[in-house]
Amino acid sequence: MVFRSCWKSRHKNSSGPARRWIRSGLAALLWLCVTQFICGGGAVGETKNVIQKDAEFDVTYNDTVTSENQTIYAFNHTVSRNKTEGVRVSVDVLSQGESPTLFVVRQKQAVLSFQVPLILRGLYQRKYPYNHVGRTLCQPPTRAASETQYFFVDVSTLSSLGTNYQLRVSRVESFTLQTDKKFSFTASPSQPQYFKYVFPDGVDTVIVKVNSDMTFPCSVMSVQDIQCPVYDLDNNVAFIGMYQTMTKKGAITVQRKDFPSNSFYxxxxxxxxxxxxGGPLRFYPLRPDELIDAGNRTKVLDVVVSPAIDLKVYVxxxxxxxxxxxxxYLLTLLVACLQNRRIKKRDVFQNPADMSPAETASLLGKNGDGKTPASPYEYGSFADNGSTLSSEAITDSATSTDNNYGYMERSLESVGRSRQESLSSVEEDDYDTLDDINSDKNIVRTKKYLCVSDLARKDKRVLSKKYQIYFWNIATIAVFYALPVIQxxxxxxxxxxxxxxxxxxFYNFLCAHPLGALSAFNNILSNLGYVMLGLLFLLIVLKRDIVHSRALERNDLNALECGIPKHFGLFYAMGTALMMEGLLxxxxxxxxxxxxFQFDTSFMYMIAxxxxxxLYQKRHPxxxxxxxxxYACLAAVIFFSVLGVVFGKGNTAFWIVFSVIHILATLLLSTQLYYMGRWRLDSGVLRRMVYIIYTDSIRQCSGPMYIDRMVLLVMGNIVNWSLAAYGLIERPNDFASYLLAIAICNLLLYFAFYIIMKLRSGERIQCLALVCILFTAVVWGFALYFFFQGLSTxxxxxxxxxxxxxDCILxxxxxxxxxxxxxxxxAMFGSFLVLLTMDDDLDTVQRDKIFVF
Structure with missing residues (x-):
């Protein structure tokens, strides 16, 4: 402030031009001092000697630079429009002073500068010095047929002790890559490499493949447009273009439309x-400014550019x-036509026009082959203790067998009543709240041997509404799930x-074919099968639903009183889930x-x-x-799937909690299935369990009352406990697949049990269902083989x-x-068909002859 006051007081009478002249002079003097200090490295007025040399390619120059001198190497070379040659500058500092050496390459349209030692930073700002540096010069295109271009390499330092260095400028052989021709080279962090590729005529898309026999050191491959500067260091390679990290393999698909110059680096x-x-973390530096020896990080690689597929392959x-x-679709249409023809011939043969209603009713006591169905006493181990069947069941069975005509009359009356009741508003709760129905549940569901008629007592309209909710709920879930996923x-x-x-x-980059904005169109297109086959399954179910509804409208006794009760809501939900699996x-x-990842797995859990x-509904409607x-249980499964992927890797506490929940859920579900829901989870459940074990197992030494259910549940608990132990011990990284494996194992176990018990009950599997089972099993085997190939993870x-x-194989x-x-x-479509057709042999069997298992 004193200086400013003196200045103003001294020059307040000076003219304006004089003041401006004085200020300009002081500014020039200040600029001169700064430039001399920076460039000369000394006091004001100290000058630096500049030495310029005419240099040649492929000659190694050994020289020394200090703060007092600056060396400039002048090069010239001829550049042609039809030929591109790479120029590479290699520098090796032999003795280093207290300050780094600066190398500046001045070209016609670009400037490249770097210091030696070159300091590259890693994770947590760790610093690695490199004394040997090699850089390729950017070559801007020329419009002239032939042109001589000059460039200069300036070498300077602020070190007063001097730096001894070696400089070599050479031409790069095979700087322009040839199509389908492999080129090998060596690279390191301080010696990056890049090459040029020009699209040949008629080729619009190519795949750039870089390979190495060395897993480490880690490297990055990048595709950049022809422009200067080229970003070829670890700290700037991600600035432009496309890039990816690689160990042994790297591949990028490049399209001509993305590069206006029809070429790229x-x-x-x-x-x-x-x-x-994925390599190991290196040690942390003891001090923030500590330099870490990087060691030998040279890597040998090879690059090859191949034409990608053309439009014909896409089509x-x-x-x-x-x-x-x-x-x-065509095969389904053919099978449907054949079945319709066979059914018409059978109806003409079995139900001639002059057959009376009583004669028609007598057919209900026989199978399609004319044989009387097996009685409950002929059911495997049931024959050993047939007296345990309720007298009511025996009476009903005898009555239905001995007096078919009377059964016909009662059936017609019940049909009339059910048709009248179905016209009124009926809710499931109206039945469940009645005392006599509740007592009937406790009596019927605790019988030792059950038939489907015992568990198909509710009104058909109520059950149809109940199971249609499955379809409407999954349709709603699909809409609200799919829209944000697509976005x-x-x-x-x-x-x-x-x-x-x-x-x-995480694509399979060696077989990722782009289309428009999509990077891997082939992986998206191959999901079309889920959507188309899911829609086909819905059409098949709709056709069966319509046929069954028409049979009910004409009071067909087979539809009313025979076979597994037809409820199609779950089938509609399965078809919708298959379509959504394809979309997601x-x-x-x-x-x-x-x-x-949960986009791909959520509906897999739902399908399982x-x-x-x-399967359970078939015999327990x-x-x-x-x-x-x-759906609440499936939501819990998806929730645990997300938690397992996010927190499950190496987390002991999570695996312990999940295994305990898994085992407890298995026990609760087993109890629910064993007692047909006739038990309560309250404070007295442990007391009742101890009492049952004491009275049944210790005092009477009796076996389980429901032997078949017990076999299934014991096997299921063994499988699930084994899976829980495996997860707790091995802790697999892919928790989503582990959880899906649990669901599939339980599904396969239950399906195998169902098939075995069906055959053991004297039932048979029709030809169509048997073909579906064998075909589906074979397809699942081949599908799992390709699934475990693991192209990416x-x-x-x-x-x-x-x-x-x-590479692509098809x-x-x-x-x-x-x-x-x-x-x-x-395979999923075939599995659905198996569930749809496996009980078609029971369509003419009375429900009190069909056993529950």
Whole structure:
């Protein structure tokens, strides 16, 4: 302030031009001092000697630079429009002073500068010095046919002790990559490499593949447009273009439309650390400014650019996909026509026009082959203790067998009453709240041997509404689930396209064919089978539903009193779930990664759960779980799936809690199934359990009352306890697949039990159902083979996932995982058909002759 006051007082009478002249002079003097200090490294007025040398390619220059001198190397070379040559500058500092040495390469349209030692930073800002640096110069295109270009390499330092260095500028052989020709090279963090590729005529898409026999060090491959500067260091390679980390394999599909110059650079950079590729963390520096020896991080790689598939392959792939699944529509139509013809012939033979109603009713006591169905006493082990059947069941059985005509009259009366009642508003609670019905439940459901008629006592209209809720609920879930999923995956794909970060999505990059904005169209297209076959299954169920409804309208006794009760709500839910599995799997494969895995697995859990519910419903239509309870349980399963993926890896506490819940849920479900729901979970449950064990097992030494159910539940508990122990001991990384394996194992166990008990009961499997079972089993075997090929996995780092990538194996368009989509959709469709047709042999058998198991 004093200086400013003196200045103003001294010059307040000075003229304006004089003041401006004085200020300009002082500013010039200040600028001179600063430039001299920075460039010369000394006091004001000290000058630096500048030495310029005419230099040549492929000559090694050994020289020394200090703070007092600056060396400039002048190069010239001829650049042609039809030929591109790379120029590479290599520097090796032999003795280093207290300050780094700065190298500046000045070109016509670009400037490249770097210091030696080159300091590259890793995770947590750890610093790694490199004394040997090699950089390739950017080559901007020229419009002239031939042009001589000059560039200069300036070497300077602030070190007063001087730095001894070696400089070599050479031409890069094979700087321009050739199509389908492999080129090998060596790279390191301080010596990145990049090469140019020009699209040949007639090629619009190519795949750039970089391979190495060395897992580590971790590296990055990038595809960048032809422009200067080229970002070829670990700390800037992600600035532009497309890039991905790699260990042994890397592949990027490049389209001509993304590069206006019809050419691009392939850049390969070796990272300073291996954490991005799943390598071990290096030690932490003791001090923030500590330099860490990076060691030898040289990596040998090879690059090859191959043309991608053309439009014809895309068309063939889409036609192949459509053709496979449309053939199932044609096959279904053919089978339906054959069945209709066979049914018409049978009806004409069995029900001639002059047959009386009484004669028609007498057929109800016989199977389709004319034989009287087996009595309850002929049911396997039931014959050993037939007296345990209730007298009511014996009386009903005898009456229905000895007096068919009377049965016909009672059936017609019951049909009339049920038709009248179905016209009124009937709710399930109206029956459940009646005292006589409740007492009847406790009597009927605790009988030692049950028939379907014992568990099909509720009004058909009530049950139809109950099971239709399954369909409407899953349809609602599908809408509210799918809309945000579609929005999210579109965002994912947009982020990938804008940022160029190929590590966001876990594709099989060796067989990822883009279409429009989609990076892997083939993985999305292969999910078409779930949608088409799910729709076909819905049409088949709708046809059966219509036929059954018409039979009920004309009071067909077979539809009213024979066979497994027809409730199609769960079938509609299964078909909808299969279609949603295809849609959500396609959404997941838009950008498969750690954060959206549940898109692909949620409806798998639902399909497994719905199939088990349908199997149980077949013989227990009155006591099957409601839609709300079932979907709440499935929601809990999905919730645990998310928790397991997020917190389950290496978390002992989570695995202990999950295993305990798994075992307790198995015990509770076993008790529910064993006692047909006639038990209570309250404070006295332990006392009652001890009492039953004491009275039945210790005092009387009697076996279990429900031997068949006990066999199933014991086997189920062994399987589930074993799976829980395996999870607790091994703690698999892929928790979602582990949870799905639990569901599939339980489904297969219950299905096998159902088939065995069906055959043991004297029932038979018709030809169509048997063909479906054998066909489905074979297809499931092949599907699982392709599933376990494991082309990618988000359980590992993106670079480790790419090690499993493989080329396409079908039509040069589909990979192993696409074939899994094809086969698994067919296998699921076949499994649904098995559930739909496996009890068709009982359509003419009275329900009091069909046993519950």
């Amino acid at each position: 392939v850049v390969v950079v070796v990272k300073t650390e291996d954490e991005a590729c 063939m792939g889409m036609l192949f996909c459509l053709g496979i699944f449309l053939s199932f 999210l995956v579109i965002t994912y794909q947009t982020v990938v396209n804008v940022t160029g970060n190929q590590d966001i999505c 799997s396609a959404c997941y494969h838009v950008c498969p990664n750690y954060t959206n 759960g719905l199939c088990m519910l349908k 009155d006591i099957n779980a409601s839609a709300y309870t079932a 988000w359980q590992k780092t993106p670079a480790e996932s790419r090690e499993h990538n493989r 039509l040069s368009f589909f990979d192993d995982h696409d074939i899994w989509h094809f086969l698994s959709s067919i």
